[in-house]
Amino acid sequence: MDYMVETKGLTKQYGGKEVVRDVDLKVPRAHVYGFMGPNGAGKSTTLKMLLGLIQISGGQVTIGGEPVNRKNRIAILKETGSLIESPSYYGHLTGRENLEIVQTLKKVPKQEITQVLKLVRMEEQQNKKVREYSLGMKQRLGLAEALLGRPELLILDEPTNGLDPAGIQEIRELIRELPGRMGMTVLVSSHLLGEMDQMADYVGIINHGHLIFQDKLEALHEHSRGSLRLCVMNQTAALEILKREGISCNREEGALELPRLADDATARLIGKLWEGGAGVYRAEEKQKSLEEIFLSLTGRRGSL
Amino acid sequence: MLTACIKTEQMKLRHSHLWLVFLAIPLLPTVLGAGNYVNNIGLLKSEWYSLWTQHSLFYANFFYGPLIAIYCSYIWRVEHLNYNWNSLMTMPTTEREIFLAKLFLALRCTVVLQLWVGVLFAVSGKLVGLPGLPPLEILFWLLRGSLGGMVTAALQLVLSMVIRSFALPIAIALLGSVAGFLMTSGGYGMIWPYSLMMMGMNANKNTDALSSPVGFAAALCVFLVLFISMGIWYLKHKDVHA
Numbered sequence: 041m042d043y044m045v046e047t048k049g050l051t052k053q054y055g056g057k058e059v060v061r062d063v064d065l066k067v068p069r070a071h072v073y074g075f076m077g078p079n080g081a082g083k084s085t086t087l088k089m090l091l092g093l094i095q096i097s098g099g100q101v102t103i104g105g106e107p108v109n110r111k112n113r114i115a116i117l118k119e120t121g122s123l124i125e126s127p128s129y130y131g132h133l134t135g136r137e138n139l140e141i142v143q144t145l146k147k148v149p150k151q152e153i154t155q156v157l158k159l160v161r162m163e164e165q166q167n168k169k170v171r172e173y174s175l176g177m178k179q180r181l182g183l184a185e186a187l188l189g190r191p192e193l194l195i196l197d198e199p200t201n202g203l204d205p206a207g208i209q210e211i212r213e214l215i216r217e218l219p220g221r222m223g224m225t226v227l228v229s230s231h232l233l234g235e236m237d238q239m240a241d242y243v244g245i246i247n248h249g250h251l252i253f254q255d256k257l258e259a260l261h262e263h264s265r266g267s268l269r270l271c272v273m274n275q276t277a278a279l280e281i282l283k284r285e286g287i288s289c290n291r292e293e294g295a296l297e298l299p300r301l302a303d304d305a306t307a308r309l310i311g312k313l314w315e316g317g318a319g320v321y322r323a324e325e326k327q328k329s330l331e332e333i334f335l336s337l338t339g340r341r342g343s344l
Numbered sequence: 345m346l347t348a349c350i351k352t353e354q355m356k357l358r359h360s361h362l363w364l365v366f367l368a369i370p371l372l373p374t375v376l377g378a379g380n381y382v383n384n385i386g387l388l389k390s391e392w393y394s395l396w397t398q399h400s401l402f403y404a405n406f407f408y409g410p411l412i413a414i415y416c417s418y419i420w421r422v423e424h425l426n427y428n429w430n431s432l433m434t435m436p437t438t439e440r441e442i443f444l445a446k447l448f449l450a451l452r453c454t455v456v457l458q459l460w461v462g463v464l465f466a467v468s469g470k471l472v473g474l475p476g477l478p479p480l481e482i483l484f485w486l487l488r489g490s491l492g493g494m495v496t497a498a499l500q501l502v503l504s505m506v507i508r509s510f511a512l513p514i515a516i517a518l519l520g521s522v523a524g525f526l527m528t529s530g531g532y533g534m535i536w537p538y539s540l541m542m543m544g545m546n547a548n549k550n551t552d553a554l555s556s557p558v559g560f561a562a563a564l565c566v567f568l569v570l571f572i573s574m575g576i577w578y579l580k581h582k583d584v585h586a
Contacts, residue, residue: 117435124586132422
């Protein structure tokens with residue numbers, strides 16, 4: 041597999057305490073890689089090490105197939121766009137002037153400013169001073185700066201922070217399209233599992249500085265699939281049928297909670313319940329919360 | 345690439361009212377110097393040179409260093425605010441270019457300030473009734489002073505980069521300048537960075553007191569190389585905390 045970003049044993053110590061431990065990140069080229077973990081798990085620290093913002097205590101980083109060192113730092117940064125922690129901006133300058141700074145340093149044609157402004161829908165606010173922007177607008181500007189020069193790699197740290205729901209959706213869709221439209225590799229962090237569902241092809245989960253999971257998004261769903269929740273008109277009839285089928289269940293707040301079943305088994309069961317007059321009016325898969333997944337993942341770390 | 349960096353550093357200073365500060369503050373030592381000159385005209389017999397002793401006494405001790413410091417603090421303030429360290433250090437520019445581009449602006453400031461002070465000096469001289477034009481020698485001193493000011497600029501740029509506070513480095517420059525006066529009179533001016541601008545502009549002297557131009561030039565070079573290396577080293581090795 042062709043990895044855009046690869047780390048081996050990446051470690052960061054602060055005063056003897058390891059905040060990132062032995063992380064082996066594998067970010068496939070031209071995909072969206074979701075980097076997840078609770079706040080303080082080491083997401084930002086890891087991303088900052090990739091960008092060279094903080095020194096690495098141990099391990100190594102490879103970007104675009106090249107081990108990162110002092111010599112190729114500039115070449116790599118030229119092909120990297122990033123948005124770390126919070127958007128960076130010069131508040132006394134306008135949005136466009138902020139972009140002009142990046143455009144000058146990245147030696148990008150000036151027309152691209154208009155293009156990225158359009159991409160993040162900021163054309164109308166471009167001549168306003170950035171300190172008058174809302175957090176969401178600053179976030180968009182930060183994204184526009186990162187996109188300038190169409191870098192091969194985009195590193196985005198919680199890019200939907202501070203956006204309103206419509207804005208969040210819009211940015212997710214934009215990120216989703218970047219690999220296909222521009223061939224970019226996007227490494228995006230978030231503490232929200234739901235968010236990754238809409239963006240990521242691959243997922244890595246970091247907890248207490250440890251990478252506890254890394255695989256395709258579907259593989260994570262295997263872990264997150266919890267139980268089947270059924271709401272029925274006639275509980276007595278339903279319980280009778282379940283007993284006959286040999287499926288255990290818990291009664292919970294007027295619903296029945298069943299263990300996870302295979303898709304065909306679920307279909308068959310619902311058919312039986314319908315025939316038996318139990319009257320299924322809702323069947324839903326209850327997903328585990330991110331915390332529960334963390335628990336199940338950390339509990340089974342040996343097998344990962 | 346350095347030119348692109350300088351260009352962007354220039355852009356970052358847009359919309360600031362800094363120029364107003366640099367226009368107005370040098371008026372103070374001019375007025376104080378001219379006032380002193382007029383009050384002591386019985387003792388001060390060397391005309392333009394005498395006025396220069398008074399003007400430069402105030403300017404070099406209390407104003408030049410802190411003004412350079414204000415400029416340097418402002419140059420870094422824009423980076424200390426709003427997480428800009430993150431973007432500064434992830435642009436495709438070397439740490440050396442970042443520091444040198446900022447230094448270029450600071451050095452330019454040291455020269456422009458001296459030229460403005462020269463203008464104010466000439467105007468105040470005419471206002472107190474001195475004959476003719478100020479001697480060219482004083483313009484030479486002013487510009488030589490800006491060479492010393494460059495050492496101050498390089499040092500202040502390092503201080504303002506490391507210290508996030510806007511005011512603290514300026515206070516250091518003020519103390520350093522006052523101490524510089526003592527060091528210069530004690531004969532230790534060559535080893536004190538804030539003394540070099542005073543010695544260069546021949547502050548509070550009516551004849552050229554810079555006995556060793558070679559020593560002066562050597563001190564300039566040593567301090568400049570030292571402070572520039574410190575600044576670049578810091579950028580290369582320090583973890584960024586935006």
